[in-house]
Amino acid sequence: MSPTVQCAYIGLGAMGNAMAGHIAQKLSSLGCPPLLAFNRTQARAEALAQTHPVTVASSLDQVATANIIFSCLLNDAAVIETLDILIPLLKTDTILVEQSTISPALAQKYAAKAKEAGVVYLACPVMGPPIKAKSGDLTVLMAGGESAEIRGKVLPLLIPVVGKKVIELGLQDVAESLRLKLCGNYFVTSVVEMVAEGMTLGEASGVGQDKVRELLDAVFPNSLMGVYADRMLKNTYKDEIAFPITTAKKDVAHIVQLAKDSGAKLPITEAFLKNADEVLENHGNYDLSSVVGNLRVQAGLHFDLAEKK
Known part of the structure; x- marks a missing residue:
């Protein structure tokens, strides 16, 4: 991975906080810029910055400067609220890695919106409770991305970082992982x-x-x-x-x-x-x-x- 790649993480709940922390440590070991961490309640991002090499992002506009953006939000409504704002802000060829557990139909909807905007969408929900997220022992389910080359840019930040196993599904239908x-x-x-x-x-x-x-x-x-x-x-x-x-x-x-x-x-x-x-x-x-x-x-x-x- 190029040391100039900027990554961001949206959503610092029980699962997202742990995964963002692991990814931040991995990026630091690779000599990449600090992970941009964003949460609607900014105090959570600030707390993560006290223990991990991250930069607190104050807005989705700042998140949109990243090349690879991870997202782990509570439900469909939170994903809709966030991605409706974020996707139009993104640069062409940005990779959006959606880790939220949402409906398969909603994943397909936003994959289509991302494609229209020149953005690559990967659906990567995870299996495992918060305690497994903390220990980096989740199972990652990956669908979409359109090519093995795109996936190759993201996988090193997931395995063996947030989990030890990935189940890869189809390159086109992001709903398969959901x-x-x-x-x-x-x-x-x-x-x-x-x-x-x-x-x-x-x-x-x-x-x-x-x-x-x-x-x-x-x-x-x-x-x-x-x-x-x-x-x-x-x-x-x-x-x-x-x-x-x-x-x-x-x-x-x-x-x-x-x-x-x-x-x-x-x-x-x-x-x-x-x-x-x-x-x-x-x-x-x-x-x-x-x-x-x-x-x-x-x-x-x-x-x-x-x-x-």
Whole structure:
């Protein structure tokens, strides 16, 4: 990579902050200019600048001076708000690397807008929770870019920087990576629902949820099931919110739409969504593992097992 390449990062939430930090360190090691960091709440960019080699960008106009721009925003609305302003400002041949989890249709829309502006659009959502983002152990899903040469300019800033694995999809259809991301999120929410049901079954039948957790460790060691079973056993879903219900519901809405468009049936997703809705309405925006509480109540147990009903 040329030492004159200027990169920027938009969106410094739990995921974006960690990825931007890793990319900033990589750019520094290559002798490139400091990463331009932009966030709607500028204090987050300023905080990142205290610990990493970044320059705080005060506006999208300043971000638009970069050659490669990464973006990781909360939802479709935030992406629309940002890219409608940013794309007309960009220089020809700028590479826009969109890492937000958005609808496949929206990714296609902005890839087309970018192409009209002479800009290259790469859809690179990631799989993994914030703790994996901090450790640089995400899985990158890459679609678009139009050529292997373009991808070659971006990949060294992603692998092994923000993650150790990339799954490369088609060069033309940017929506492919979003569809795969939604398949991945389907597995996450389905595992949560399955484990919640199993933990509740163990407790309600008298075996004890602690023994179900022990069984999962023995039969499925070091798995996602164990991670969520541990949160449910310890009732950490109120205070340690890694994936809030509202964010999960946003992703589930995209999953449901993808299933509808594809003619697929997702009964596990429907069960998860019902439990998530009831927890959100009756208790609050806890971590998605809190769906276990709704299942406990349905089984005649207390929401957090602090006492029996």
